[in-house]
Amino acid sequence: xxxxxxxxxxxxxxxxxxxxxxxxxxxxxxxxxxxxxxxxxxxxxxxxxxxxxxxxxxxxxxxxxxxxxxxxxxxxxxxxxxxxxxxxxxxxxxxxxxxxxxxxxxxxxxxxxxxxxxxxxxxxxxxxxxxxxxxxxxxxxxxxxxxxxxxxxxxxxxxxxxxxxxxxxxxxxxxxxxxxxxxxxxxxxxxxxxxxxxxxxxxxxxxxxxxxxxxxxxxxxxxx
Numbered sequence: 001x002x003x004x005x006x007x008x009x010x011x012x013x014x015x016x017x018x019x020x021x022x023x024x025x026x027x028x029x030x031x032x033x034x035x036x037x038x039x040x041x042x043x044x045x046x047x048x049x050x051x052x053x054x055x056x057x058x059x060x061x062x063x064x065x066x067x068x069x070x071x072x073x074x075x076x077x078x079x080x081x082x083x084x085x086x087x088x089x090x091x092x093x094x095x096x097x098x099x100x101x102x103x104x105x106x107x108x109x110x111x112x113x114x115x116x117x118x119x120x121x122x123x124x125x126x127x128x129x130x131x132x133x134x135x136x137x138x139x140x141x142x143x144x145x146x147x148x149x150x151x152x153x154x155x156x157x158x159x160x161x162x163x164x165x166x167x168x169x170x171x172x173x174x175x176x177x178x179x180x181x182x183x184x185x186x187x188x189x190x191x192x193x194x195x196x197x198x199x200x201x202x203x204x205x206x207x208x209x210x211x212x213x214x215x216x217x218x219x220x221x222x223x224x
Contacts, residue, residue: 009109009166009175010121030073033205036063036092041172042205043067043090046197048082050074065090067198084186086194087158087179090202092172099141099208102168106143109166110136113145125151134161142167142199146188157182163191165199170206 033044034051036058043051043065050070057064067088071081096102110133112118119128135146145164162179178195180186186194 009112009173010117030070032070034058034065036065037094037172040094041092041170041174041202044201044205045088046082046194046201048080049086049088049198060094062094063090063092065092082194084190084194085180085184086186086191087181088194088198089177089179090198091175094172096168096171096173099168102173103138103141103143106138106166109143110145113147122147123149123151127151144192144195146192159185161188163188163195165195167199169202170208174202176202 030050031053032050033042034053034056035042036056037060041063043063045051045067048070049067050073052066052068052073055066067090069081069085072085113122113136114133116128119131119133120126122133123131130150132148133145134148135144137144143166145166146161147164148161150160158179158181162177164175164177166173166175168174176195176198178186178191178198180191
């Protein structure tokens with residue numbers, strides 16, 4: 001894995017979940033899709049999920065998008081509501097190779113996030129000891145990680161355990177996560193399923209012939 005990719009993953013890991021945990025990070029202006037980074041990617045969520053425009057940001061050097069229940073963000077049930085109220089994040093940095101080429105780095109990426117430096121990057125507190133990578137799994141051109149972060153939350157609290165996915169899409173490194181808040185817990189199996197649905201929506205919204213191996217998320221390899 002290149003030094004550039006390592007640095008990119010540190011930025012993506014640290015930025016996205018910290019933003020999701022800030023006070024008031026849900027309850028802004030809702031929309032079902034949004035173009036980021038000058039149209040480089042279009043972000044859209046699974047059924048019932050909308051983008052919180054006030055908590056999302058985009059620029060030429062990257063983007064962060066927060067998604068939540070459309071009903072909650074739109075302040076109206078007419079916007080729709082998912083069965084499970086997960087909190088979804090998508091963080092993006094430019095400069096990725098093709099999806100299949102990027103996937104060749106998955107073993108190194110997995111090893112990095114299990115290292116002290118990688119766990120420090122994942123930790124909301126910046127303390128490596130607070131984080132454990134419980135499971136990793138490669139499906140198609142997507143790497144899934146199940147992570148537990150015991151960091152104390154200074155802002156909006158989230159449950160310690162969550163799912164994260166890392167992949168390349170249209171020349172961008174993308175990391176997507178599915179979390180939940182303690183007052184509205186979501187089962188881990190549901191978080192994983194919602195994350196897969198999010199990836200499918202991203203692939204559909206950003207069609208590229210060779211990206212994500214046609215989004216076939218059939219199991220290939222799993223590590224506990």
